[in-house]
Amino acid sequence: MPRGYTDITLKGGPHDGKVYSQMSLYHLPERFGVEDDKYIGFTKNGFSLYKGERSRAWLAYYADCYVKRENEKHKAGMVYDFEKTHFVLRCGANTKKGNMCKNSAIEGGRLCDIHNKLEQVEYSKYTFPTNLTPKQIQKQFREKN
Ligand SMILES: [Zn+2]
Numbered sequence: 066m067p068r069g070y071t072d073i074t075l076k077g078g079p080h081d082g083k084v085y086s087q088m089s090l091y092h093l094p095e096r097f098g099v100e101d102d103k104y105i106g107f108t109k110n111g112f113s114l115y116k117g118e119r120s121r122a123w124l125a126y127y128a129d130c131y132v133k134r135e136n137e138k139h140k141a142g143m144v145y146d147f148e149k150t151h152f153v154l155r156c157g158a159n160t161k162k163g164n165m166c167k168n169s170a171i172e173g174g175r176l177c178d179i180h181n182k183l184e185q186v187e188y189s190k191y192t193f194p195t196n197l198t199p200k201q202i203q204k205q206f207r208e209k210n
Pocket residue numbers: 156157158166167168176177178179180
């Protein structure tokens with residue numbers, strides 16, 4: 066392997082044993098998310114389940130989160146341990162320009178960190194109905210999956 070690169074091995078969870086080869090040592094994240102290949106995206110009349118790379122119209126997806134293990138001496142490669150599966154929801158707010166915010170909502174919430182701090186928030190018409198809690202949205206996503 067070239068200098069400055071390493072292999073990442075995932076331990077536990079849904080991707081146990083999966084190896085990512087030749088990752089740059091200089092950009093190794095503390096957390097590593099494996100995103101589901103299915104996601105919910107908005108349509109003109111609501112939302113729908115899609116497969117493949119997320120489009121700009123994404124609303125929610127699952128990501129399996131792995132956390133970097135302390136480096137063990139004399140061992141080649143890095144190990145990441147399964148932490149939990151995150152339900153990633155897109156922030157439901159509109160930006161000042163009227164576009165849908167591109168950030169992810171804070172865990173268990175409907176809005177991103179920035180919009181969560183604002184007193185007044187204009188929700189996007191493309192987002193999930195605001196009377197649904199993140200838990201209820203997650204349930205609908207599970208049923209569609
Ligand atoms: Zn936002």
